[in-house]
Amino acid sequence: MKPTDISDPEYFHKVVDCQYACPAHTPVPEYIRLISAGKYDEAYMVNWESNVFPGILGRTCDRPCEPACRRGRVEEEPVAICRLKRVAADNKGDVKPYMVSGPFESNCKKIALIGGGPASLTVARDLAPLGYEIHLYDEWHKGGGMMRTQIPAFRLPEEVLDEEVNYVVDLGIHTHFNTYVSSMKEVLDQDYDAVFVGTGAPKGRDLNLKGRAEADQHVHIGIEWLESVAFGHRTSVGNKVIILGGGNTAMDCCRTSRRIGGEKVTVVVRSPFKDMKASPWEIEDAIREDIPILNNMPPKEFVVENGKLKGVLFGKVRAEYDENGRRKLIPTGEPDEFIEADDVIIAIGQDNAFPWIERDLGIEFGKWDIPVLNKTTFQSTLPHVFFGGDAAFGPENIITAVAHGHQAAISIDLFCNDKDLNDRPAPMANLMSQKMGIHEWMYDSYVVIDERYQVPHEDKALSLTDRKIEVELGFDKGLGFKEAQRCFNCDVQTVFTDKKCIECDACVDVCPTDCITFTVNGEELELRSRLSAPATNLTQDLYVSEKLPTGRVMVKDEDVCLHCGLCAERCPTAAWDMQKYLYQVTKATEVCVQC
Amino acid sequence: MSFAKPKFTHPQSPRNKVGYIKSDYEGVISTLCAGCGHDSISGAIVQASFEMDIEPHRLAKLSGIGCSSKTPTYFLSNSHGFNSVHGRMPSIATGANLANKNLIYLGVSGDGDSASIGIGQFVHVIRRNLNMTYIVMNNGCYGLTKGQDSATADVGSINKTGKANEFGPIDLAGLALELGASFVARSFSGDKTQLVPLIKAAMSHPGFAFIDVISPCVTFNNNKGSTKSYDFVRDHMTVTSKVDFVPLKEEIEVQYEAGKKMDVKLHDGSTLRLAKLAPDWNPFDRNSATNKLQKARSNGDVLTGLFYIDPSSGDLHKKLNTVDVALNTLNADQLCPGQSALDKINASFRG
Ligand SMILES: Cc1cc2nc3c(=O)[nH]c(=O)nc-3n(C[C@H](O)[C@H](O)[C@H](O)COP(=O)(O)OP(=O)(O)OC[C@H]3O[C@@H](n4cnc5c(N)ncnc54)[C@H](O)[C@@H]3O)c2cc1C
Ligand SMILES: Cc1ncc(C[n+]2csc(CCOP(=O)(O)OP(=O)(O)O)c2C)c(N)n1
Ligand code: SF4
Ligand code: SF4
Ligand code: SF4
Ligand SMILES: [Mg+2]
Numbered sequence: 001m002k003p004t005d006i007s008d009p010e011y012f013h014k015v016v017d018c019q020y021a022c023p024a025h026t027p028v029p030e031y032i033r034l035i036s037a038g039k040y041d042e043a044y045m046v047n048w049e050s051n052v053f054p055g056i057l058g059r060t061c062d063r064p065c066e067p068a069c070r071r072g073r074v075e076e077e078p079v080a081i082c083r084l085k086r087v088a089a090d091n092k093g094d095v096k097p098y099m100v101s102g103p104f105e106s107n108c109k110k111i112a113l114i115g116g117g118p119a120s121l122t123v124a125r126d127l128a129p130l131g132y133e134i135h136l137y138d139e140w141h142k143g144g145g146m147m148r149t150q151i152p153a154f155r156l157p158e159e160v161l162d163e164e165v166n167y168v169v170d171l172g173i174h175t176h177f178n179t180y181v182s183s184m185k186e187v188l189d190q191d192y193d194a195v196f197v198g199t200g201a202p203k204g205r206d207l208n209l210k211g212r213a214e215a216d217q218h219v220h221i222g223i224e225w226l227e228s229v230a231f232g233h234r235t236s237v238g239n240k241v242i243i244l245g246g247g248n249t250a251m252d253c254c255r256t257s258r259r260i261g262g263e264k265v266t267v268v269v270r271s272p273f274k275d276m277k278a279s280p281w282e283i284e285d286a287i288r289e290d291i292p293i294l295n296n297m298p299p300k301e302f303v304v305e306n307g308k309l310k311g312v313l314f315g316k317v318r319a320e321y322d323e324n325g326r327r328k329l330i331p332t333g334e335p336d337e338f339i340e341a342d343d344v345i346i347a348i349g350q351d352n353a354f355p356w357i358e359r360d361l362g363i364e365f366g367k368w369d370i371p372v373l374n375k376t377t378f379q380s381t382l383p384h385v386f387f388g389g390d391a392a393f394g395p396e397n398i399i400t401a402v403a404h405g406h407q408a409a410i411s412i413d414l415f416c417n418d419k420d421l422n423d424r425p426a427p428m429a430n431l432m433s434q435k436m437g438i439h440e441w442m443y444d445s446y447v448v449i450d451e452r453y454q455v456p457h458e459d460k461a462l463s464l465t466d467r468k469i470e471v472e473l474g475f476d477k478g479l480g481f482k483e484a485q486r487c488f489n490c491d492v493q494t495v496f497t498d499k500k501c502i503e504c505d506a507c508v509d510v511c512p513t514d515c516i517t518f519t520v521n522g523e524e525l526e527l528r529s530r531l532s533a534p535a536t537n538l539t540q541d542l543y544v545s546e547k548l549p550t551g552r553v554m555v556k557d558e559d560v561c562l563h564c565g566l567c568a569e570r571c572p573t574a575a576w577d578m579q580k581y582l583y584q585v586t587k588a589t590e591v592c593v594q595c
Numbered sequence: 596m597s598f599a600k601p602k603f604t605h606p607q608s609p610r611n612k613v614g615y616i617k618s619d620y621e622g623v624i625s626t627l628c629a630g631c632g633h634d635s636i637s638g639a640i641v642q643a644s645f646e647m648d649i650e651p652h653r654l655a656k657l658s659g660i661g662c663s664s665k666t667p668t669y670f671l672s673n674s675h676g677f678n679s680v681h682g683r684m685p686s687i688a689t690g691a692n693l694a695n696k697n698l699i700y701l702g703v704s705g706d707g708d709s710a711s712i713g714i715g716q717f718v719h720v721i722r723r724n725l726n727m728t729y730i731v732m733n734n735g736c737y738g739l740t741k742g743q744d745s746a747t748a749d750v751g752s753i754n755k756t757g758k759a760n761e762f763g764p765i766d767l768a769g770l771a772l773e774l775g776a777s778f779v780a781r782s783f784s785g786d787k788t789q790l791v792p793l794i795k796a797a798m799s800h801p802g803f804a805f806i807d808v809i810s811p812c813v814t815f816n817n818n819k820g821s822t823k824s825y826d827f828v829r830d831h832m833t834v835t836s837k838v839d840f841v842p843l844k845e846e847i848e849v850q851y852e853a854g855k856k857m858d859v860k861l862h863d864g865s866t867l868r869l870a871k872l873a874p875d876w877n878p879f880d881r882n883s884a885t886n887k888l889q890k891a892r893s894n895g896d897v898l899t900g901l902f903y904i905d906p907s908s909g910d911l912h913k914k915l916n917t918v919d920v921a922l923n924t925l926n927a928d929q930l931c932p933g934q935s936a937l938d939k940i941n942a943s944f945r946g
C-alpha cells in the first residue's frame with residue numbers, strides 16, 4: 001500500500017467515526033469533552049455552529065452518528081451522543097453573547113427563503129451575518145417547519161423550539177409568516193438575487209382501499225393529523241385507533257393518540273418487525289406506552305357499516321427475500337383478521353409536492369416530482385434558484401436539512417459574488433499535540449468498560465395525560481458526566497513519525513486492541529490478513545507508514561483503536577504522538593464569536 | 596500517565612485450543628522504561644504461551660533481581676511466580692522442579708543476574724540439565740542500578756557515561772554450550788519472528804533450554820558505540836537458520852528450498868523446522884555450533900538463531916531416576932513405607 005497521506009483532511013476526519021457520519025460533521029468528541037469539563041456554554045456553541053439546533057437535535061435527531069460510534073464496536077452500545085447534546089443545551093447559561101449579532105452591514109443583496117423549516121433557517125443563519133437581506137416565507141405563524149407542525153411536544157417542547165428558531169430570526173431576518181407562497185413566478189418577479197426553496201415534503205400518502213371514501217371522516221393522513229393536533233385544531237381521537245405504517249410518523253401518531261383519548265391504540269405494519277423504518281428507540285418508546293405493533297398484516301379494506309367506520313380488515317403475509325435482498329410479501333393463506341377502530345391514521349410516507357412552482361420557469365423536475373439539482377451545490381436548472389432539505393431529494397431528517405442549508409448558503413454566496421459554485425471551500429483542519437509532560441496528555445486518555453446510561457423518563461401515567469409533557473427528562477449533570485466519560489476521544493489522533501521510530505515494538509506490545517503491526521508492505525487485502533489482529537472491517541482504513549530501516553512498514557488498523565495513548569506513552573522516541581484533530585466544515589460565515 | 600491497561604480487547608481476538616485469547620497471558624502494565632527491549636521479550640513470551648495453548652496454571656515463572664527479573668509481573672498474570680533474590684533463581688527453580696515436575700518452568704534473568712552475582716548457580720543448573728526454559732534478557736549492563744557495565748559487555752563497548760568497557764565479555768551462550776546444555780539459542784528482542792518460535796521450541800524441549808536474548812537498554816546502553824544498541828544489533832546480526840515451530844498435529848505449511856530445510860522432531864511430537872542459512876553448521880553437533888559462534892565473534896557479528904539442540908536429552912529427573920509422579924503428590928505412607936520396608940533396604944546392604 002501507499003504510505004498514508006495524513007495531510008489529506010479527510011484521513012483523520014474518517015477516524016472520528018461519529019463526526020464523519022454526522023451529515024453536518026459536528027465535532028462530537030470536542031463537545032463531549034467540554035461537557036465532561038462542565039463547560040456547557042462552549043459545548044452548546046460547538047454544536048450551534050455546526051448544527052444550528054442543539055437543543056432540538058439533542059431530543060429528536062435521527063443520530064446517524066451513534067451506529068458509527070467506535071465504542072459500539074468494542075462494547076454493546078455506542079456513546080449516547082445525541083442525548084449529550086441535550087445536556088449541553090439544558091445546562092447552558094446565556095449563550096447569546098457568544099453568537100454573532102446584528103445589525104450587519106448590508107451587501108445590497110436580497111434572498112428569498114420559501115418555507116421556514118431547518119433548511120431555510122440554516123441558510124438564513126449562515127447568510128445574514130454577511131449582510132444579505134433575507135426574506136423568509138412560511139405558511140404558519142412561526143418558523144420551524146415540521147419541527148413545529150409534526151414533532152409532538154412530548155418529544156420536543158415548544159419553548160426549546162422557539163428559543164432556537166429565534167436565535168436565527170433575531171439575526172434580522174424579515175419574516176413573512178402566515179404567508180403561503182402560491183406562485184414561484186411571483187417570487188421570481190420580485191428581483192431577489194437568489195431564491196432558496198425549503199418547503200419540505202409536505203404531502204402525506206393516502207391508501208385507496210375499499211371503504212376509504214365512506215370512512216373518510218374517521219380516516220386521517222398522518223402528517224395532516226399531527227399538524228392539526230399540534231396547532232390545537234384537533235383535541236381528541238376515538239377510543240380505538242389503528243395506525244397504518246411502521247415509520248417514525250406512525251410512532252408519533254400512535255403516541256399522540258394515547259394522549260388525546262386513544263385507549264386501544266394499535267400499530268399495524270404490512271412488513272416484518274425488523275424491516276420497520278422507525279428508529280429502534282422510537283419503537284421502544286411506543287411499546288413502553290402499551291401500544292402493540294402487529295407485523296406482516298397488509299390492510300385490505302376499511303370496513304364500514306351503516307356509513308360508519310367499524311374497523312380494518314387485514315391480510316396475513318410473510319416476507320421472502322431474493323438474492324438481491326429484494327423483499328416480496330407472500331400471503332400465508334391464513335384467514336384475514338378484522339380489527340375494530342373508531343379512527344384510522346395512515347402514516348405510510350410522504351411525497352414532495354410543488355403545486356405552486358409553475359413548470360415553465362426553467363426549473364426542471366425529474367422522477368417523483370423531485371427537482372433536478374446539482375448534488376453538491378443544490379443549484380436547480382434555473383441558476384439563481386436553490387433547493388435544500390426534504391424539498392431537495394425527498395424526506396430525510398433535520399440534521400440532513402441543516403447540512404443542505406450550509407452547503408446551499410455557500411452556493412448562494414458564491415453565486416451572488418459571481419464565483420464558481422464548484423469551487424467549494426476546503427474544510428478547516430488543525431492537528432495539535434496533546435503532550436503535557438513525558439507521559440501526560442491534555443485529554444483524559446484512560447478508558448474503561450462502562451455500559452451506556454439510560455435517560456430517565458417522566459412517570460408514564462402522568463405523561464399520558466397531556467401531550468405537552470415531555471417524556472424524556474434528559475441526563476442530569478451527573479449522569480451526563482458519566483455518559484460523556486464513555487467517549488474515546490477519537491479525534492485525538494495517533495500520529496506516527498517514521499523518522500523517529502527505532503522499531504522496538506513497544507507500541508505493538510502495549511496496544512490493548514492489537515491495532516499495530518510492523519511487517520513488510522503488501523496489497524491492502526493481503527496485508528490485512530497478516531496483521532496482529534483480524535482487520536476485517538473494510539470501512540476502516542489502514543494507516544501505513546513509509547518504509548522503515550528494517551524494510552518493514554508500520555501498519556495501524558484504525559478500526560478499534562481506543563485512542564488510549566498507550567502506544568505514545570510506551571514509545572521511547574515519541575514517534576507516536578497523540579494529537580487533537582479539529583475538523584470543521586467551512587460555512588458561508590463565522591457565526592460563533594468565541595471561535 | 597497510565598497506570599493500568601484498558602480491559603478492552605480486540606472484539607475478534609482469536610481463541611486458542613484451551614479457550615484463551617492472547618491478552619489472557621498478559622500481566623499488569625509494564626513500569627520499565629518506554630522502549631526497553633525487555634518489554635518486547637515479555638510480548639514474545641505472551642505470544643508463545645498463547646500459541647502453545649498453555650493453560651496458565653500449568654506454568655511457573657521464576658526470576659532474580661533486575662529490570663529483566665521484574666518482567667514476570669508483566670506477563671502471565673494467571674501463572675505461578677517466584678521472584679527470588681539476586682542470582683538465585685536457578686536454585687529456586689531446581690527445588691520447585693524437583694518437587695513438581697509437571698509444571699512448565701520459565702526462568703527469566705538478566706546478564707547481571709546470571710553472568711555476575713548468579714554465575715555460580717547458572718553453571719550448575721546447566722550441568723544438571725534441569726527441565727526449564729532459561730531466558731537471559733541481555734543488555735550488557737545493570738539496568739536497574741543505572742547502567743553499570745555488566746560481565747557480558749563487549750570490550751570497547753561504550754555505555755551512556757561515554758566510557759569504553761575494558762574487560763572481556765562472558766558469552767553466556769558459549770558457556771552453556773561448553774557446559775553441555777541440551778538446547779542453546781540466541782535471539783534479539785527486536786525480532787519476534789525469530790524469538791517466538793525459539794521460545795516455543797525451548798518450552799517443548801525436555802531439558803535445560805537456554806536463550807540469550809540481546810535486549811537493548813534504551814536508557815543506559817542504546818547510545819552510539821554500544822554493541823547492545825538497537826542499531827548495532829540490527830547492523831551486525833547474522834543467523835544460523837530461520838526457525839519455525841510447528842506444534843503437534845498441525846500441517847507444516849512453511850516451504851523452503853530443497854536441501855536447506857531440516858525438521859527436528861521434538862519429544863512432545865511437535866516439529867522444529869529450520870531453514871539453514873549457515874552451511875558449515877549442524878545443530879546436532881556441539882563442535883560445529885561452538886566453531887560457528889567463535890567465527891562470528893571474531894568477525895564482529897552477532898550470531899543469532901538456534902545453535903545446538905539434543906532433542907533426546909534426558910533431564911535431571913531422568914538422571915536421578917525419580918518416580919513417575921511428581922514428588923509433591925506423594926503422601927506420608929508412600930514417603931515412609933514403614934519398618935518392614937526399611938528392614939528390607941538394610942538387609943540389602945548386608946548382602
Ligand atoms: C411526524 C414526523 C416526525 C418527524 N420526526 C423527526 C425527528 O424526530 N427527527 C428528525 O430529524 N426529523 C424528523 N422528521 C423529519 C423532519 O421534520 C424533516 O426532515 C425536516 O423538518 C425537513 O426540514 P425542511 O427544512 O426541509 O422542511 P420542513 O421542516 O418540512 O419545513 C418546510 C416548511 O415550509 C412550509 N411550506 C411548504 N410549502 C410552502 C409554501 N408554498 N409557502 C410557504 N410555506 C410553505 C411548510 O409548511 C413548512 O413549515 C419528522 C417528520 C415527520 C413527518
Ligand atoms: C544481593 C544483591 N546485590 C546487588 C543488588 C543490586 N542490584 C540490583 S539489580 C542489579 C543488576 C541487575 O542487572 P541485570 O541482571 O543485568 O538486570 P537489568 O536491570 O539489566 O535487566 C544489581 C547489582 C541486589 N539487588 N542484590
Ligand atoms: S467514542 Fe466518542 S469520538 Fe469515538 S465515535 Fe464514539 S462518540 Fe465519537
Ligand atoms: S491509542 Fe495506541 S495503544 Fe491505544 S488503542 Fe490506539 S493504537 Fe492501541
Ligand atoms: S533501565 Fe534499561 S533495562 Fe531497565 S527498564 Fe530502563 S531501558 Fe529497560
Ligand atoms: Mg542487564
